Amino acid sequence: MIRGMSSAELRTIEHDWSLWARGGQIAPQGRWTVWLMMAGRGFGKTRAGAEWVRDQARQGARARIALVAATAGEARRVMIEGDSGLLAIAPADERPDWKPSIGQLHWPNGAQAFVYSAAEPDTLRGPQHSAAWADEIAKWPHAIEAWDNLMLGLRSGRWPRVVATTTPRPAAIIRRLIAEPGVMMTGGRTRDNRANLPPSFIAAMDELYGGTRLGRQELDGELIEEAEGALWSRATIEARRVRRMGAVRRVVVGVDPPAGTGGDACGIVAVALGDDGFAYVIEDASVEAQAPEGWARAVAACAARAGADRVIAEANNGGAMVESVLRAVAANLPVRLVHASRGKAARAEPVSALYDAGRAFHVGAFPELEDQLCGLIAGGGYAGPGRSPDRADALVWAMSELMLGPQAGHVGVRML
Template sequence: MLGGRGAGKTRTGAEWVRGIALAQPDFAHQSSRRIALIGETFSDARNVMVEGPAGILSIHARHERPAWSPSLRKLEWANGAVAHVFSAEDPDSLRGPQFDAAWADELAKWKHVEETWDMLQFGLRLGAHPRQMVTTTPRPIPLIKRFLADPSVAVSRVRTSDNAENLAPVFLDTVMRRYAGTRLGRQELDGDIIEDRPDALWTRDVIEENRIAAAPPLARIVVAVDPPASSSKRADSCGIVAAGMDENGIAYVLEDATAAHLKPPEWAAKAVALYRRFEADALVVETNQGGEMATGVIREVDPSVPVIGVRATRGKYLRAEPVSVLYAQARVRHVGALPELEDELCDFGPGGLTSGRSPDRMDALVWALTELMLREKREPRVRVL
């Protein structure tokens, strides 16, 4: 179970253990269950998994609650079921004991994750159907990646917001406003596994270090459009990105309005609306797809909008590389969270995206920042205040 902070992972794990402990044995000769409880440390296992507000003791009715012996690190139910508590700091403690079930909590944080997991597997040898449950906020560690690729592993996902009824409204409002959409928020609130592609032009660390909440006054703003070749269901999306630059030469990515399955009048209207909202200086439109049609359809929507046509003469990687250098030089800021655009940037390498799809959001971003920062400077449009 992959989930965000406060999403209910501990309660789910505790209820699962309760169900295992109070269920009938698999075989008539097996008098009781043997369960392993493994936390990051013994203190974590005790304070969260056993004694915590959503832990094993608190979710049992009084008449069925197990006896807890902290010194023995053991829970005992009246029907004979027993759970032993272990720390992932000591993998060797799992040598010898045997179980028919195990609950592993916050596995992505374990110090000796591979060694502890391996020792646990050798101990799961009781009953007709040994099973185990992992509850964790995900991180891109190899073991979790193997779980996700294993067809025998059932994967559940839950977000912090899914458990809103059981969380303090002030907490939820505060963390959502500050972290929603950021790398940290997507990991800790949405339960997503966020990682960088090793050969990608962009890294999430660089983007995060240069994220800001609001842009300063900008000297020039453009909206860039990367039109699709068609509007069919299989067609590429229409990349639409707004960006600006201040008087110090720092660029700010303002919004990603990319959309799929739009007909030419629809994406043109969407781009023009974004241009109007940001009081931009121009629309930058790639003309490789459709040539004059791309600029013509915008003029049909609003003939007063200044349109700068650009044509790709080099491959996407060669066009994107100078823009990624601007990020590395801390000359580009993302205003707020732009998760889909950032996913695309951090997944774009020499061979394109790992999905094989067209990087339409990235293309629009590259055109916008190239126009603002890598071409001969243009005079900003005069704004009437």
């Protein structure tokens, strides 16, 4: 049958999403305002979101569509220019004109889409939209404010609505949407898309993460609630999230170096002490799969960006090597080595108390770091992603130096 088709007919089939989509990738029937697609990595959420936006754009010249991601860069890289983004899925005669300098897409029929960053929720005040695609909402900074501003502007056209695509995390915005009446939900697992994923990838993921909390969340698309006995809760972190901080007294970069030279993750977290006496996480610069020179350069770069007056590095795994590697890339780096005499969870307990007391804050969102914090268990143990809470440990070292150690509150000389 296909052999007898013309090239035009074949192109029509290629771009007919209804022929290729799985059940969880098709918009629900009926009249709804919010469609929450919460599924595992590689399920095909981006393709489904892009195809839904393409369908909305085909409604006519008056279509005005919001494209919202955690950052404008992610919106461009994933939603628009990605392998399954809006430019890649469009037939030639429907391909929109992408104007990156102003963050807009213009379709041949007059429909338009506008890029927004959830990191700047005020940009969603004022504009009106007939539809919206909100991507990876579980990792949005200022998610509640950005979502509310988006919904308040969804007032154009006969039937305004939004699709939200995300990997599940027990973030406040996810819990809120699940509880709201009228929100339509679909989901799925990574394995559901096995026809489009390398078998070796499926096998490796099953072997590494099958049956684990991380695997259930990231692969099976389950919403995993708080770990029992966790030192940090999502609600506490959300309550300590701010958009900016005031004057800075000093900055410390905490480093949890990898155990060897095999390319494990290196935790690198910058924490600032404000003039108000509170601690503020300002950057998670952690890197993975880097040789010693690579993670050392990342530490030096983070210290320079943040204007740090001290780098605190754990020395339990090759202290002399850690210091020599750091000084090899930046001879004047103000490094101080520390030795851990207690386990990671025990060291973290007094730092978690700073959050409970309202003395520690996050300037923006740090999803990977926050996942690790919520996996540290009181009394010992770790139930978060990865083999070790390297990012969380780096935060603990920096916070301890600023808020708990003998130098707490000391005014140092910041690097310029």
